[in-house]
Each structure stands twice: as structure tokens, then as C-alpha cells.
Amino acid sequence: MSQLTEFRSDWKATFQKACDWFVYVRSKSPDDWTSSDWRRLVDLCSLSYIPETETFHSLGLKLRREKCIPDKTTLVKIGNWKAYGRIKKLLKSKNRKNRTIKETSRKAFEMIHRDPSINESVRAIKCLQDGIKGLRIPMASAILTMYDPMNFGVIDKRAWLTLFRKETNQIGYDQWKRYLSKITRLARLHQMKCREIDAALWFVGSVNARSRTLNST
Numbered sequence: 363m364s365q366l367t368e369f370r371s372d373w374k375a376t377f378q379k380a381c382d383w384f385v386y387v388r389s390k391s392p393d394d395w396t397s398s399d400w401r402r403l404v405d406l407c408s409l410s411y412i413p414e415t416e417t418f419h420s421l422g423l424k425l426r427r428e429k430c431i432p433d434k435t436t437l438v439k440i441g442n443w444k445a446y447g448r449i450k451k452l453l454k455s456k457n458r459k460n461r462t463i464k465e466t467s468r469k470a471f472e473m474i475h476r477d478p479s480i481n482e483s484v485r486a487i488k489c490l491q492d493g494i495k496g497l498r499i500p501m502a503s504a505i506l507t508m509y510d511p512m513n514f515g516v517i518d519k520r521a522w523l524t525l526f527r528k529e530t531n532q533i534g535y536d537q538w539k540r541y542l543s544k545i546t547r548l549a550r551l552h553q554m555k556c557r558e559i560d561a562a563l564w565f566v567g568s569v570n571a572r573s574r575t576l577n578s579t
Contacts, residue, residue: 380406388566392525395562397552403562404554410565417443422508430468431505433460437494444504444516449496456495466493471509478513480539480546487538499533507557515545515560520567 369377408415431437441449470486487502507514522530545559
């Protein structure tokens, strides 16, 4: 990729250096990435997905300010961010009462505010699933992460494959606990937020997935 990509602007040298570096980092295991590597990947993710990054931060600010998901409109926006609209219809049709969404999310946020441990996060996810219909673990993890990006990340099959170098056919509570445990350890090691570790993994996983799709026969 770095040898075939042509850059045309006055940022050419900078882009070429970044491209060469990214090719090198993609070939390594995340366990071998340095703190500088992780931070650069987070920045590349933010730069490559500016609308998604801005939406994530604006929704997170709203959840922390309200201490809940205030209404169905906000819930659908979170779903659009996580799944690019794929679950929009489901969230709209299954969740008709703003009060239920608000009370359920407030209870879940109180749980992880008191105790952001892995086991308590499972209880919070189950709470969200009981009160808000149409939530699977990845979507529920997105809600927790928007509220508390320091301690949580969004579990995703692409990020999982990048981290563990092995695909998973399902994402259950065991996978969630394993994923959160690993990104928490990496976040502490590199003095970063769990969401930053998660975003870097997802970014590399997304690039790898597109490469596999383009190269498949």
C-alpha cells in the first residue's frame, strides 16, 4: 500500500511517513504496539472517521449531563453510530416509552458509576437489555462506553479479531468479559482510556476487513 499510494498535497512527506508506519504496525501484534503506536492509531481513527468521532463525543456529553438516555431519539442516534442505521427500525418499533428508556439507562449508569468493574458491567448490560428492547451486547457496550469512555470499550468482531488474532462467531458475556479485561490492562499499561484502545483496535480491524474483501476471490 505505501509503495502504490500517491499523495499530491504539500503534506505528501508527512502522509507517506504515516502510511509506511501504518503498514509496519498492521503487521505486528497489538501486544507489541508501543504507547506511541496506540496513540497514533487513535488519531488516525479520529481523522479517518471525523463525523463518527464528533457524534460519539457529543452523545457522550449528553449522556453524562443527563445521567441517562433521555429519549428514544437519543437511543436511535446511538444505534446509528454503532450500526450505521441497521437497527434503527428495531429500536424505534420496540421502544415506545421515553420514560422506560430513561429510567433503565439511569439505573445502568448508576451501577457502573458506583463500581466500574467487569462483573458490574455485565449487570449493567443485562439491565439495559431488560428495559430497552433490541439491544445485543455490542450495542449495550456502546451505551456504556459513551457514558464512561475511561473504563469501557465497544466490543466488535473486527476489534476482537485484531486483538486476539482469532475470529469469534458470537459475542456473549464471556467474550465481553475477556475483551474488556484485555483492553483495560492495555489502557493501564499505556496510560490511555479503554475507549482509545478499543478505537485503535477497531480502526486496524476495519482496514484489514476491507483489504480481505478487496482481495477475496
